Amino acid sequence: MAIGVLSLLGFQLVDSAFISRLGTAPLAAQSFTFPLSFLIIGVQVGLGIAIAALISRTLGAGDVQRARRQGSLALMSAGGVTALLVLGLWVTHRPLFLLLGADPDNLALIRGYWAPQLLASWLGAALYFGYSLFRAHGDTRLPGKLMVVTSLINLAIDPILIFGVGEWPGLGLPGAAWATVVAFGSGLVMIAARLKGTGWLSRQGLGHEVRQSGPTFIGIAGPAMVGQLMPPLSAMLAISIVATLGESAVAAWGLASRLETVSLMVVLALTMSLPPWLGRCYGANDWAQIQRLMRLAARVVLLWQGMLGIVLALLAPWVAVMLSGTPEVREELTLLIRFMLPSYALLGLCMVVVSAGNALGRPFGSMLLSAARLFVCYLPCLWLGAQLWGVWGVGVGAAVGNIMAGLIAWLWYLRSMRPTGQK
Numbered sequence: 001m002a003i004g005v006l007s008l009l010g011f012q013l014v015d016s017a018f019i020s021r022l023g024t025a026p027l028a029a030q031s032f033t034f035p036l037s038f039l040i041i042g043v044q045v046g047l048g049i050a051i052a053a054l055i056s057r058t059l060g061a062g063d064v065q066r067a068r069r070q071g072s073l074a075l076m077s078a079g080g081v082t083a084l085l086v087l088g089l090w091v092t093h094r095p096l097f098l099l100l101g102a103d104p105d106n107l108a109l110i111r112g113y114w115a116p117q118l119l120a121s122w123l124g125a126a127l128y129f130g131y132s133l134f135r136a137h138g139d140t141r142l143p144g145k146l147m148v149v150t151s152l153i154n155l156a157i158d159p160i161l162i163f164g165v166g167e168w169p170g171l172g173l174p175g176a177a178w179a180t181v182v183a184f185g186s187g188l189v190m191i192a193a194r195l196k197g198t199g200w201l202s203r204q205g206l207g208h209e210v211r212q213s214g215p216t217f218i219g220i221a222g223p224a225m226v227g228q229l230m231p232p233l234s235a236m237l238a239i240s241i242v243a244t245l246g247e248s249a250v251a252a253w254g255l256a257s258r259l260e261t262v263s264l265m266v267v268l269a270l271t272m273s274l275p276p277w278l279g280r281c282y283g284a285n286d287w288a289q290i291q292r293l294m295r296l297a298a299r300v301v302l303l304w305q306g307m308l309g310i311v312l313a314l315l316a317p318w319v320a321v322m323l324s325g326t327p328e329v330r331e332e333l334t335l336l337i338r339f340m341l342p343s344y345a346l347l348g349l350c351m352v353v354v355s356a357g358n359a360l361g362r363p364f365g366s367m368l369l370s371a372a373r374l375f376v377c378y379l380p381c382l383w384l385g386a387q388l389w390g391v392w393g394v395g396v397g398a399a400v401g402n403i404m405a406g407l408i409a410w411l412w413y414l415r416s417m418r419p420t421g422q423k
Contacts, residue, residue: 001140001269004147006262014151015176018158026173029109032102033117036089038232043085044125046225047078048132049275053220053359054213055136056276060283068202069209071136074217075129075201082125086118109173116177123184130191137200138280140273146187154183223367224358234374241383242394249391252332255323256340263312263341266304267348270297274352275359282360294356294413301348309342316341332391339395346406353409360417369412373405 019027051074058067089096093114097107127150131143157179164170171178195201235257242253274297281289312319316337320330350373357366378401385397 001144001273002266004144005268005272006265007148007151014155014158015180018162019173019176022162022172025105026109029102029106029113029173030176032097032100032106032110033114035100035232035236036093036096037117037121039229040082040085040089040121040125042228042232043225044082044128045228047074047081047125047221048128049224049355049358050074050217050221051078051129051132052136052276053279053363054217055133056279056359057283059137060280060286062284065202066209066213067136068200069205070213070217071133072201072203073206073209073213075126075133077217078129079122079126082122086122090115090118112172112174113177116174116181120177120180120184123181123188127184127187127191130188130195133195133200134191135272135276136279137198138276140276142191142194143272146191149190150183150187153186154179157182220358220363223363227354227367227370230370230374234379237379238382241379241386245386245390245394248326248328249332249394251326251329252336252391253394255329255333256336259312259319259323259337260340260344263308263344264305264348264351267301267344267351270301270348270352271355275355278356278359290360290417294352294417297352297356298349298410301352302345305348306342306345309344312341313338335392336395336398339399340402343399343402347402349406350402350409353413356413356417362416365412365416369409372408373401377401377404377408 015030019030051071054074055067055070058070093110094107097110102110127146131146134140134142158176161171161175161179162173163175239250239253242249274293277293278290281287281293316334317330319337320333323333350369354366354369354373357363357369378398381397381401381404382394383397385393385395385400387393389396
């Protein structure tokens, strides 16, 4: 899963790198679509969390037939919800992009790109729901492999569809979206072929299962989707705070944010691979195993992320040189790396606890913990640090917020994650 996550991160970087060669206007047009793309991803991840949690619990309880019915219903309902969202975003795209600040020239470029990009988003969501089904059944290897395969397909097709080949001029900006359609479509065909031989789906008794499992599925998916939509909102508020410190601070913050995502690769993989294990143990009421798994995950996150953070903090000046060519940005990026990267050990612990809460019957608590991490710990400390000490304070404030979030998350786990009635 860690390899798969890294390939997906590279997926987005490849698209942006090729589009940047078309000029500033196409890159700006693509950038306007990011907030709405994050909306789709938030809904997609929330539904995927619900699929993995619901089915893994049922398998843990030993009810294989019911898990098959739940698998069929989950794939159909999640695909339908995402299709309605995509359709709504197409119908309302003009006023939405105007609200985001796009001008008529931007809109002309966006329109040709947005239709295939929405199709790609739906295909990617359907593929992700398939990944969630495999994770629920304990198979994380196939999703990881397919993430790599689809990324390689995108990498191979992107330059051909964007720039053309031979006498064919290519499609320009829409070519990037169509390359993603081909990549995700290929992945969907491959995962569907694998699903045929698994026996994990059923067509019998679906109407009864809707009434029985529907409320539980919604109860997990709703808070999980809200929790997934909070980080993009927090990121917009954070950049508005940093923007008061000048253009170089914004550039340094943007680079630090990209470095954050890559450095948390192992944590992101754990948040996808650990919940199905926990869900099975929860379904079997095996809390001793749940506690062993959580302690192991906590040690892995703290040791790996702590060591990585310390190494990157020591190498901060050289890392900044590799990422930026401007002296002012390099200096500010060095400060941010030194303070923020080591604190990701506690941030990673918080992320793992949030994902565990969804698998262990505490989806609403996980949502509240996500909100507290961002809006009680992180953003207030970031704002206070920026007001008091500028860029140096931004790094300190972000680090303090991450440390607070990790400690609060672990205390919440110790107090809340226990069998009903246990004190």
